[in-house]
Amino acid sequence: MPHSKPASPDLHSAPAPDAPPLREIVGGYDIDRLPIHVPRFQDESLEGWLRRLSRRYQVTPRDVLTHLGVAPHPQALPKLEILTAHHPEAFIQAGLEPETLPSRCSPSEPPSPRSMRTSPWESWDCRGPGGAAPHDSAHAV
Amino acid sequence: MAANDTHRYQLSRKAGWDAFVNGSPRPDFAVLTLEEMAGLPDAELEDYNAARDVWNTNPPTVRTQQLDAAYRIIGEVMASNHRDSDKLRGSVVIDAEPSLGKTTIATRYAQWFHRTTYRRYGPTTADGHQRLPVAFIPLTAGITLKGLNQKLLEFYQHPAARRGSRTELTSLAIDCVTSCETRLIVIDDLHFIDFAHRNGTEVSNHLKGLANELPVTFIYVGVGLREKQFFDEGMLGEATSYAQTSRRATRCPVVPFRIDNDAGMRAWVMLLTTLERHYKLAAARPGMLTDHARLLHTRTQGRIGSLANILDRACYRAILDGVECINADLLSAVSVDNAALQASVA
Numbered sequence: 107m108p109h110s111k112p113a114s115p116d117l118h119s120a121p122a123p124d125a126p127p128l129r130e131i132v133g134g135y136d137i138d139r140l141p142i143h144v145p146r147f148q149d150e151s152l153e154g155w156l157r158r159l160s161r162r163y164q165v166t167p168r169d170v171l172t173h174l175g176v177a178p179h180p181q182a183l184p185k186l187e188i189l190t191a192h193h194p195e196a197f198i199q200a201g202l203e204p205e206t207l208p209s210r211c212s213p214s215e216p217p218s219p220r221s222m223r224t225s226p227w228e229s230w231d232c233r234g235p236g237g238a239a240p241h242d243s244a245h246a247v
Numbered sequence: 248m249a250a251n252d253t254h255r256y257q258l259s260r261k262a263g264w265d266a267f268v269n270g271s272p273r274p275d276f277a278v279l280t281l282e283e284m285a286g287l288p289d290a291e292l293e294d295y296n297a298a299r300d301v302w303n304t305n306p307p308t309v310r311t312q313q314l315d316a317a318y319r320i321i322g323e324v325m326a327s328n329h330r331d332s333d334k335l336r337g338s339v340v341i342d343a344e345p346s347l348g349k350t351t352i353a354t355r356y357a358q359w360f361h362r363t364t365y366r367r368y369g370p371t372t373a374d375g376h377q378r379l380p381v382a383f384i385p386l387t388a389g390i391t392l393k394g395l396n397q398k399l400l401e402f403y404q405h406p407a408a409r410r411g412s413r414t415e416l417t418s419l420a421i422d423c424v425t426s427c428e429t430r431l432i433v434i435d436d437l438h439f440i441d442f443a444h445r446n447g448t449e450v451s452n453h454l455k456g457l458a459n460e461l462p463v464t465f466i467y468v469g470v471g472l473r474e475k476q477f478f479d480e481g482m483l484g485e486a487t488s489y490a491q492t493s494r495r496a497t498r499c500p501v502v503p504f505r506i507d508n509d510a511g512m513r514a515w516v517m518l519l520t521t522l523e524r525h526y527k528l529a530a531a532r533p534g535m536l537t538d539h540a541r542l543l544h545t546r547t548q549g550r551i552g553s554l555a556n557i558l559d560r561a562c563y564r565a566i567l568d569g570v571e572c573i574n575a576d577l578l579s580a581v582s583v584d585n586a587a588l589q590a591s592v593a
Contacts, residue, residue, distance in 0.1 A: 135370035137265040141403045143375035173406035
């Protein structure tokens with residue numbers, strides 16, 4: 107394979123001789139993410155994933171949400187699809203892939219503070235693209 | 248000014264530890280002459296002096312003989328880290344009197360180890376977990392087994408750190424250490440554990456259990472651990488031969504500088520020479536510290552912690568009084584820590 111001629115050094119941007127040596131740092135990571143990764147399976151509901159995540163950490167799903175700074179209303183269960191839309195960074199820290207966030211369970215209408223909550227007796231319902239509720243929807247937070 | 252301010256991070260949390268490991272050096276700035284300082288407006292002079300205070304109180308870690316010796320021992324023990332997980336690993340115990348730089352030795356080694364591991368393997372494990380090669384756990388007085396597990400989980404910012412029973416927390420801690428591929432755990436202030444007390448024995452046994460179960464090397468840091476029967480696990484008499492810790496742990500002593508022989512004096516002067524280049528004082532000169540090597544040794548007993556204290560204060564006074572240089576009068580006048588004071592008048 108032919109080698110191309112290396113570019114000439116850019117003397118203007120070279121560090122001054124007395125500048126401290128540059129140190130190699132691995133970047134591009136979020137130190138505040140949850141330490142243990144629990145990936146979301148293909149076609150898995152958000153509730154099912156959150157339930158598995160909380161089981162791995164041996165806390166309740168509500169504890170996980172509180173830890174992520176997405177404190178749900180004490181008297182109501184959160185609609186996860188709305189929470190993820192409003193707090194994508196928190197759920198990325200929890201291990202969700204960014205590209206899976208909006209497409210899985212996007213709210214059909216702009217969320218209002220009232221629509222962020224459901225009544226305590228209402229189970230989570232995050233319907234898939236076909237409209238069918240996944241079998242592993244969580245029932246309690 | 249903001250860039251020159253004090254770095255505030257909590258080493259006992261992964262975010263704080265990461266900030267410590269990857270923090271960039273404090274940006275250097277020019278030392279102004281007395282004439283240039285006289286021309287500064289009051290507010291700017293105040294800021295400049297504040298920046299100098301921060302700079303002067305944060306000298307670089309000097310590679311002393313003590314640091315080299317400790318690194319050599321830690322490096323030897325860490326070689327066991329290459330053993331497969333079914334084999335036991337040894338531990339290092341940095342055991343010395345106060346103000347000798349024990350924690351600095353442990354944290355600087357762990358910092359290097361963390362950087363090397365990240366460079367080699369990256370920030371994520373093959374399973375997608377966060378790679379955290381080092382955990383730094385400072386203990387508190389009267390710590391219990393549950394408290395130790397909580398501290399470990401708090402380092403990882405685990406959601407269950409404040410919940411769960413003792414057994415659950417242990418399994419969570421093991422899960423975290425294993426998943427995040429932690430290879431080095433530094434337990435600081437181990438002297439807070441009373442090994443003759445039931446809680447202390449439990450913690451000691453738990454640490455042994457973790458060392459058995461985890462593919463991790465432990466560095467324990469504490470004061471007077473041999474006297475506190477850490478190695479004997481609180482056992483007395485013939486029973487001490489059953490103490491496993493004594494066989495698994497390698498003691499790493501740290502001694503103060505001595506100036507009663509040529510080699511010791513040379514090492515002390517070299518340390519002062521390195522340090523005096525750091526200080527930002529308008530009238531600083533080569534020999535500012537080395538000329539007072541004996542006085543400094545008398546006032547600090549060759550302990551690096553006490554030396555750092557007296558030099559911080561001398562610099563502060565030199566700026567405040569406008570002397571802008573460290574001299575014998577200043578070094579004699581500034582306060583030192585209580586132990587150094589007691590020893591220097593004895």
